[in-house]
Amino acid sequence: MRMVLTQELEVWRAEIREFLDTELLKENAFNPEFDDAPEQWAIAVEFSKKIAAKGWIGLTWPEEYGGKGLTPVANQILLEELYAADAPLINSVGIFLAAGTILVGGSEEQKKRLLPDIANMRTLWAEGLTEPEAGSDLGSLQTKAVREGDEWVITGQKAFTSWGPMSDVLYVAARTATDVASSNAISIFVVDLRSPGVTLHPMRNYGGGVQSSTYLDHVRVPKTSLIGEEGKGWQYIMRAFYASGTVEPIYAMQESRLRDLIAHCKTVEGKLDDPHVQADLAELAGIIQTQRLMAYEIIGNNANGRKTPWDGGIQQIAAKEYEPLFAQIYDRVLGPTSQLRSGSSYAPLNGKPEAWYRQSFANHAGGTSQLKRMVLATRGLGLAR
Incomplete structure (x- = not known):
């Protein structure tokens, strides 16, 4: 294309x-x-x-x-x-998830107060969505927010909070009602991570990044911390993940890596003459172009008012399932030395492919591909859950 x-x-x-x-x-x-x-x-x-x-x-x-x-x-x-x-x-959580929510549902005061601080990198956001018993299924989250006068009191636990120790505030999804459907019971709050009752326990993931278990023990926040309307959190999150008009261009990163791989192959005598290598390189190029085509179709649909509830779901399924496949094919072309880490004199491309392989499986952010397929089936095709 x-x-x-x-x-x-x-x-x-x-x-x-x-x-x-x-x-x-x-x-x-x-x-x-x-x-x-x-x-x-x-x-x-x-x-x-x-x-x-x-x-x-x-x-x-x-x-x-x-x-x-x-x-x-x-x-x-x-x-x-x-x-x-x-x-x-x-600050991708702030730039995309938080800002998307504020733009769609935030009050005029919140837009003028919160967005400029994101735009100028004055406030860094961490994500508080996933929970130990409510991973990709946000409808099962148990964190609660109870209104007490001019404050909300938030209690619960979040898992896999990316960049928690480095961030200023937490984007929190909490249940504000128990007697209504999940889609109308979730609200979004901005919580200062220095607030009394907030505890972070950092841990390393397989890809090497730091994520945290975040504990919210009766954390009191002002009523203005509620972003948008009470009970509209589910719609805000779905809008940010599936209909925001922004597509993470993982394909651009992969294309750069493919260029490095081809350059490396040129330094190995006879490598590019191997039909198996040629087929693998062609498959990598196909993965890149497929994602690029999908990305611009989504952007074009949004720009021209042809918004559908499943565009983002399709693209994210492809991206999440192509990432590990791309890494596996990439390493197959390089051969066994692709498993060597940076620092080894025998590691190709300075050992970066070894890290890329591990990182390719750390793609659970925003929900697993299995969840995306479920969303595509229910929201896109109207199938029963």
Whole structure:
């Protein structure tokens, strides 16, 4: 597939690349989701603030809330270039999930108070959705929020809180009613992580990133911490995950890695003449192009008012199931040395493929692919649950 962009968008892509060439040193290119040692995190924060200073956070938001009011295609081009360069942009929970919720359901006061702080990287958000007994099924969450006067009292436990120790606030989904259907019982709150009653227990995941078990023990927050309307949390979350118009361009990152793989193969005599290698490289290219086509179909549907409740679900299923497949084929081309870690003189591509393989399975964020299939069946096809 060949994407034909307007001259204006080509100039925009060139501007982003020039910025990255100038501001992103090669040694500072990494994924902060899995490489978050203190010195690396400091680099990520500094780089992210440079992106914010350009006004590139919330590119599609209205200008009065700290955005630029640009098109979803322009935003996708920015994300593609950041992913392709392995740029360490942080605060994805704030930029996408929290901001999406605030834009859709937040009051005017909340939009003006919360969004500029996200746009300028002044407030970092962590995610408080998953629970020990309610993983991908948010309808089963048990965290409760009870109204007491001008405050809400929140009690519960969250699991797999990404970047908890580095963040300022927590995006919390809590049950505010017990006598109504799950879809009308969940509300969204912003909780200061320094509040009394908040405890984080960090742990490392298989991919190398830090996630936390988060305990909320009768945490008191002001009534203004409720984002949007009470009982509308389910709709806000579904909108953010499936109909936001933003598509995570994992394919751009994979395309960059494929170029590195081909360059490596050229250094090994006869490698590119092997028909098995040729077939594997072609399959990797097909995975990339399939995801790109789906991404732009979703963006085009949203930009032209053809919104469907299942577009995001389809794309996320593909992305989550292609990630480990891409890594497996990639390592098959490299051979057994792909299992060697960085630091070994025998490790190809500086040992990065070994880490990429582990990280490819850490794709549960936003729900597993099995859950996405269930959502696609019920929301997209109208099948019974």
